Amino acid sequence: MTGVARYSEAVRRLFTTAPRSGFLPDGPGARRHGEAMALDRAAWVRFDLRLHEGRVADARFRAWGCPHLIAACALVAERMVGQTPAEAVVLDPVALARELAAPPEKLGRFLVLEDALHGLAAGMREAQ
Amino acid sequence: MTGVARYSEAVRRLFTTAPRSGFLPDGPGARRHGEAMALDRAAWVRFDLRLHEGRVADARFRAWGCPHLIAACALVAERMVGQTPAEAVVLDPVALARELAAPPEKLGRFLVLEDALHGLAAGMREAQ
Amino acid sequence: MRRAVYLDYAASSPLHPEVAAAMAICLGPQGPHANPSAGHAEGRRAAEAIEQARASVAGLIGARPESILFTSGATESDNLAILGACRAKANHGGHVVTSRVEHRAVIDAFRQLEREGFQVSWLKPTADGRIDPAQVEAALRPETLLVSVMHGNNETGVMNEVAAIGAICRAREVLLHVDAAQSAGRVPVDVAGWNADLVAFTAHKLGGPKGIGALYVRPLPRPVLQPLQFGGGQEHGLRSGTLATHQAVGFGVACRIAAADLMTEATRVRALREKLWRLLQPAAPLWRNGGGEPSLPGILNVGFAGIEGESLLLDLEGAVCASSGSACNAASAEPSYVLRALGLSDLGCQASLRLSVGRFTAERDVDEAAGAILHALERLRGMAPPGALERVR
Amino acid sequence: MRRAVYLDYAASSPLHPEVAAAMAICLGPQGPHANPSAGHAEGRRAAEAIEQARASVAGLIGARPESILFTSGATESDNLAILGACRAKANHGGHVVTSRVEHRAVIDAFRQLEREGFQVSWLKPTADGRIDPAQVEAALRPETLLVSVMHGNNETGVMNEVAAIGAICRAREVLLHVDAAQSAGRVPVDVAGWNADLVAFTAHKLGGPKGIGALYVRPLPRPVLQPLQFGGGQEHGLRSGTLATHQAVGFGVACRIAAADLMTEATRVRALREKLWRLLQPAAPLWRNGGGEPSLPGILNVGFAGIEGESLLLDLEGAVCASSGSACNAASAEPSYVLRALGLSDLGCQASLRLSVGRFTAERDVDEAAGAILHALERLRGMAPPGALERVR
């Protein structure tokens, strides 16, 4: 009757390689960021984007939290690139949690990730 | 905190070889016997003696009971031989139990052995 | 020198060499030594070994792995089932049913329930040692919480119709606990077919290591249990304490081996037992305690007129390892309450010997043992006072 | 490929090869396989092996063999001591004392006592994680039945002045139970000097097998215990169930080995731990949880600002096996109640790592582990949002 805590292969790979973590390099276009923090839920997420010609030209994340959260941020940052700003900030946290096989008690952290995207969206709206 | 039930070397030897168990062979002199039974105490003892020239010339025992009882009967029968009838029926059951390292709960059986000797004594008195 | 023939499988079964090998690997330098509760890779390796074992244990009794809870043995399993279910249901009393021929682990758990204010109906076995399902039905009351009946008896080998009892309990929504310590791995056990809510068994009766057992807990509806020991929350919080990886692994292998040839081995063992019974016939007057069918294949309980059991066992020393009464209270000289419940006299109990055969018993062992027993009986009866043969039985 | 450095000795210690060898012999074809309760020669051989082991276990803590009761581990020992002593003394309540930093096996046994109507005084540790004997004294009432305080803490390694607490309890005729699961075999344990009535420990923390533990029960005056499980009457009726010979033998050998070089090994292990702490200094800001003396030699609990423990552990996978919080509830993500009781914030708990070294840890392991940890910290901190280093601590 013991549960064996596990990470999916995707989570391991994304956590270990952490593609698009860190600082956004310079480049043409506008820089935007969105950040959300809920320390009591053990999640703190920040996205940095460069918009160019109506698309996300580059994206970076930084995160403090569990491996599932870090993997999710990496995945979201990866998928943003090439999307329109409107597409980039859309997220179904439940679907993402399912994709990464995150245990249900971690959904709260994915909502923080969603909040960071909302912050990003707000920043982009203001800039328009 | 486990107690390991054990038999002393003497008990093992006397029980295994059971000297003087069985039927008393024929011979000169008078035959006497004494018997005591306490089935609820798991003991049944019988001694058969041949008295000749004022001494126990031969002795046999039969017993139903535990190894300590059988060993005790063998020891008592052995010691009788050569004794006067009066000596032969004297027994200190407590000393005997100690000699054979019998656990205290077995003392009751040694008292049955003593009863058999009393029976023997009674029989010898009657015959006098 | 040849070792004594081991005819005490009902007390404990020798470890299967494959079990020993699997445990040795587990305990060896490359084994999973970490705490199986630890989240790191080494901990998960241990947890995986345990889950694999759990699947094998479950498989033996037709259960799903999630329904198996590891304990330290059938004593703990029985207590957790009985005390755990009753304490969870009622703080101060309630009615429960069991029999007079259960193992002490069950009897004494019920005695504790009595001290805690529960009312116990103690069923008497029929003359052949069985608990009649109709007796169980008659004992049930509207407020009955639990029935506990063993599958196979550890002294006589007599088996109960657990499925019939299970049907009755289910219909009345009363929990059924089955002590299957003697039967699991020796005859088919089908917890679902029984409608059992709780089933206890132990590794060391089926070729596994001592010190690990299992409690099957029915999944739907799942009975609520109050733990016996509280702590780290292992086993869904029902049995806290670091799981012993090597013990679980050994238990698992033993269950897999037992399941693989259950029926052929049961047939072989049963034939050996019957041969032993035949070979002992020259020792008449003798009788068989609880010899009716169905029975566990390996247990033969015989009474020999005119014999005292302790002396018989000592006479057999070096030749045969067997047991008078239950091994669990071999230290006490009290006559077996199981045999007493079958109507035997105290003397008849004292004259009885439990011979139990199992996986590593060969024909030759049975031949040798019978010879040694006949020899010992002759010597002891020859030593007994005249009349003992008639009076002691 | 080199295996990950094992720094989780506080969760479980790898089996000593000599222990494995002794157990393998026991489990092998010539081993004592019979039930140690059986009266026959094979049973006695098993019982003798157990009694020899009991003497070794007793020797480790300065007790007599008769005072040692074998259990399935420290969880059971703690529960038997706490529930057993209190239930035996009072059916419905009474006052008992323990602390907020005990192992779950103790905490949850006391929670059960609360449900059974007992009143529990939960002592708060001092800032350095210790239970002040004066606090214990202040908590005692005329109706206090039992005090339970651990010797060495499993998360921080902080040690309590058990002898001072024992003197207070003795003077007031209150039972003292000590959980020595982390300290037995690692530092000297002297049950008589402590004036302890009950002391729990477990084999797998000191190089023995999982699944066996011991409860020391003071001989004079002997505290009365209500068993947790009832049955065959083994262990003086206090702990029924077939004794596991190979487990006891392994425990015995482990105790003998631990006793043989207790002080030199404690000194070596302590030096390794302090080296590890020095090697981690470049990772400042960092802090030590409960670093004061006296302490268990092998436990280092460090907090790293800006770090989340689960990610740190995954990052270390393949390089270091360690634990965040107590291994026993690694599955739950709740912050450690022990660290919380020391005044740490939830974030500070989450930023903490328990590194525990032991018998088979070499200098090279510590060097390697420190390198891997520094590397992981750098990567994770580099990934964290700006400000995390200040906010998360």
Ligand SMILES: Cc1ncc(COP(=O)(O)O)c(C=O)c1O
């Ligand atoms: C029927 C039955 N129940 C329970 C037990 C107890 O098993 P264990 O010794 O593994 O606790 C036994 C064996 O001793 C048994 O035969």
Ligand SMILES: Cc1ncc(COP(=O)(O)O)c(C=O)c1O
């Ligand atoms: C202080 C303390 N007490 C009790 C226990 C429980 O020990 P076991 O897992 O052997 O039951 C542990 C270890 O898990 C411990 O560290």
